[in-house]
Amino acid sequence: METYAETLRIASLVTYGALGGATFIRWRRRKAAPDAWASATFLSLATVALVGQIAGAQAGTALDPFVLKLLLAGLVLFPYLLLRFLASFGPLPRWLEWSAAALTAVVVGWSLALTQVPRPGTARPPGFQAYLSVLLAQWVFLFAVVGVRLWRAGRRQPVVARRRMRLLAAAAMGMSIAIVVSASRNNAEVTGVSLAIQGLSLGAAILFFLGLAPPRALRTAWRRREGVALRAAVSDLMRATTAEQVAERLVPHAASLVGARAAAMYDASGAPLGLHGDVPEASADGPGSHRTSLGSGSLVVWTSPYTPFFGRDELQELDALASLAQLALERCELIEREREFISNAAHELRTPMTTVYGMAITLDEHREMDRDTRRQTVDALLRQSTRAKALIDDLLDLARIGGSPRPAERFPVEAGAAIRQALEAAPPPEGTTVRVDAEPGVTALADPEAIERILVNLLTNMYAHGGSNVGLEVRRDGRWVVIVAADDGPGVPPALAPALFEPFSRMPGAATTGSGLGLTICRSLARALGGDVTYEPDGASRARFVVRLERA
C-alpha cells in the first residue's frame, strides 16, 4: 500500500511538473493570454507540489507551519488561476468575477492567518473545520464553473478542440471530487480510499495534460474522420471550374473545419463569392475573424474565441485548404482563358467558313454562271480558305510552342543576318521603306527559324497597320541582344496596348486579314528562347516593338 501511494504521489508530481513546463514553453512560443494563464496556473501548482514534497522530505512528517500556510495559500490560488485562464477567452459575468475574487481573497487571507494546522489524524479544532469548509466551497465552486463553462463551450467546436475542452472540464470535475473526498476524511493512514483519491488526482493531472498539450499522435487520431472529410473537400475543390464553384465548395468546408459560425469568400474587389452561416454585415475583420489570402481574393472565417487556443491545428489546416483553393482558382482562371480562346478561335474561323460554305453551295446550285461572277466566286473562295488555313496553322503553332515541355534549342544567330533573311521573306510593300541599323557581329542565342518568324510577324504587322517608314535597330544591352522594330505610324491606341499580345486582340476597325495570333506567337517564341517581345512606344507615340534575346 505504502509503495502504491508513493508511486502515485511521484507520478502526480511528475505530471504536474510536466504540465507546468509544457504550458510555460507554449506561452514563451506564442505569447497569447490563454497560454500565459495556463502557464501561471500549472507552474504555481507544480511549485506548490514540489516545495511541499521537498519541505516534507526535509522536515520528516511535520512541516514548518509557515511553509504549510504558504502552500495552502498557493493551493487555494489554483482554481482561481484556472478561472482566469477561462476568462482570457472572453469576459465572465460580473457577479462571477466578483464572487470568485472575493471568495479566493478570503480563503488566501484565512490560510495565511491560520494559527495552527492540525496534523492528519489528529482532532480538528472548530476554527480549522470552518476554514476547511470555506476552502472546499471555493474549490468546488470555481472548478464547477470552469468545468461547466468549458464543457458547454466545446459544443460547437471541431473534434480536437471539443475533446481538449471536455478533457479540461473533466479534469476540473475530478479535482474537485478528489479534494472534497480527501478533506472529508481525517486519516493519516494509507487506505483504499486514500489511494483512490491519489489515483483520481493523478487522473485529473493526466486529463489536464492531454487537454492542454495533447501529443500530436493523439490529435491525428482524433482528426481521422474529419481528415477523410477534408480530403473529399479538396478533391471536390479541384474539380471546380469557376470561381463561384470554388467558393460554393470551399466556404462550408472551411467553416466546419474550424467550427466557425460563419465563413465567406471574397473576390479581389471585396465582393462576396460565397457565404456560409451568419456572416456579420458590419466588418469582415471584426473580433473572432480569421482572414486568409487566396491570391486574388480572400477567405474569412468567424470562429469562437476558443478556436485560436484549442483549434490551432485546424487553423493551420484552414491555411493549407486556402492555398489549395488558390490553386483551384488559378486553375479556373486558366480554364476560363482557354474557353474564351476556343470561342474566339471558332469565331475567327466562322468568317472564312461562311464564305467557303456559302460559295460551295451557290456554285453547286448555279452551275451556269457568267465568267466574271465565277471568277469572283473562286477568288473569294481562295482568299477565305487561305485565311482559314493561316489561322489553323497559327493555332497549331501556338499549341506546339506552348505545349513544348523543354525550352527551345538555341544556336548563335547573327542579328543582322536574321534581319536580312526576314526582309527577304517579308519585303516591304510599295510605298514603305525599311531602314536597318544593325551593329555587325551581334550574336543572339536563338533558333534561326523562330527569330525569322518573330521578325516577319512584326514586319507584316507594321506594313499593315503602321506608317510608311519602318526602322530596325540592333544593339547590345548587358546580357541581351535588343532588336527594336519601330514605324512612324500613329502607334497602338493606349487602350489596346495592355492586351496587345493576347490572342485575337485587334486594332479597332482594322481589316481582319490576319489570324489575330501573330503577336501572341511572337511572344511565345521569344519566351521559349528565354527572351521576350514587348511593346514600348517612345515619346512620339510611334509603334515600337522590342525583341530581347540572350547574347551568345
Added chain:
Amino acid sequence: MSARVLLVDDEPDILFTASLALRLAGYEVLEAAGGRAALEKLASDRPDALVLDLRMPEIDGWEVLDRIRTDETIPGLPVVVLSAHASGHAEERARQQGATAYITKPFDPQHLVRELGKALGSDA
C-alpha cells in the same frame, strides 16, 4: 418588279457571298460595309428589306435595329439578321428588337433566300 434588299456586313467576302446568292435568286441588292453606310442607304434608297450583320465596328447591327424601330418612316421593315452568336439569348434579343428572322453564320445561302422570301411575303 423585284424587291430591293440592303445587305450589310463588314466582311467583303461575306457580303459578296450573300449578295451573289440573292442576285441569283432575282433580288436587286444594295450593299453597305458598315452600320453608318446602312443607315444612310436606308434613308436614301428605301429598300424593301434588310439583311444585317450584328458584329460590326463603330455602329453595330444592334444599333441599326434600334434606329429602325424608332424610325416612323419605315414601319415594319423586314430584317433578316446574320449573326455569329449561336446563343438563343442573342436570337431572342434580336427578335425583340424587331428582327423578322435570325440566321447563324456560317449559313446556307439558299436558307437566306428562303427566309428573306418569307419575311417579304409576310410583309406583303
